[in-house]
Amino acid sequence: MKNVDKNILLCPSCKTESLIFENKQIICTHCKQNFELINNKMVFLKLNKSNITDFFDKIKFRLKKFSYLYELLIKLISPVCPTMNIKKLVKRYVNNDEIIAINLGSGNSRLSDKILNIDIFLYDNVDIVCDIENLPFKENSIDIVFNIAVLEHVKNPEKVVNEINRVLKKNGIIISFFPFIQAFHASPYDFSRRTNEGMKVLYKDFDIIDLKPAGGPTSGFLWIFQEWVSILFSFSIKPLYYFINILLMILTFPIKFLDFILIHHPLAKNISSGFLFIGKKR
Numbered sequence: 001m002k003n004v005d006k007n008i009l010l011c012p013s014c015k016t017e018s019l020i021f022e023n024k025q026i027i028c029t030h031c032k033q034n035f036e037l038i039n040n041k042m043v044f045l046k047l048n049k050s051n052i053t054d055f056f057d058k059i060k061f062r063l064k065k066f067s068y069l070y071e072l073l074i075k076l077i078s079p080v081c082p083t084m085n086i087k088k089l090v091k092r093y094v095n096n097d098e099i100i101a102i103n104l105g106s107g108n109s110r111l112s113d114k115i116l117n118i119d120i121f122l123y124d125n126v127d128i129v130c131d132i133e134n135l136p137f138k139e140n141s142i143d144i145v146f147n148i149a150v151l152e153h154v155k156n157p158e159k160v161v162n163e164i165n166r167v168l169k170k171n172g173i174i175i176s177f178f179p180f181i182q183a184f185h186a187s188p189y190d191f192s193r194r195t196n197e198g199m200k201v202l203y204k205d206f207d208i209i210d211l212k213p214a215g216g217p218t219s220g221f222l223w224i225f226q227e228w229v230s231i232l233f234s235f236s237i238k239p240l241y242y243f244i245n246i247l248l249m250i251l252t253f254p255i256k257f258l259d260f261i262l263i264h265h266p267l268a269k270n271i272s273s274g275f276l277f278i279g280k281k282r
Helices: 053-065 067-077 084-095 157-167 197-200 217-234 238-262
Strands: 019-022 025-028 034-039 041-043 102-104 115-119 142-148 168-180 207-213 274-281
Touching: 019 207, 025 207, 053 238, 084 142, 084 168, 142 157, 157 168, 157 197, 197 207, 197 238, 197 274, 217 238
Parallel strands: 102 115, 102 142, 142 168
Antiparallel strands: 019 025, 025 034, 034 041, 168 274, 207 274
């Protein structure tokens, strides 16, 4: 676990610096809210697997407990080509122990021991459990925010971006991936997509360091193709749909690696799987 500096925390409910830590509880002396400390993890939100209703999301939830296996499967058989080198970005931007970095919607994967993991579920590698629309951090307290394939799963991505802007220090960095051409994928919900121009609107309060397609056009095509074939030949029989879909993932995943070439096409953004945004707070 990454140690959390309690000096940068505030109550996510009333946004006051009124938290005290007693035994296995976090208490806000202002709004009287009580939160939990579970194995030194700060739990400001309580969800459990009963909130997960989608078939594939149930599988992902179970697999995420085995973080290395889950990451390997995502890189190999998911329809999205791993064109983003997040580890390289971590090395570039989280380059000393003084930097305070957080990963919103981390799941059970840890990008670095220097980064705080934030999620809505209490996975083993999560440090703080909370709603990312109401972050438990003070204004201007965070240096870098990672936010990879998360904003499509929140009802109000604009509110999350405003929260990121609030907690980031001046010249703080946001590194974000938002899907564009992807099929529905609950985690536990799925609400929205963004185009290249939509990313500029979403991050209008940030100076753009980089904005480019990620995943790529083959990934965008492949996921939709797999869904289309599964729907066509399942004849409205859900178990058959799931079987065909999983079989197609296994049989067709090598095609996605064409995106290591096509990602560089000037029109790749037209049907890219998603977009990587790197920005600096003004």
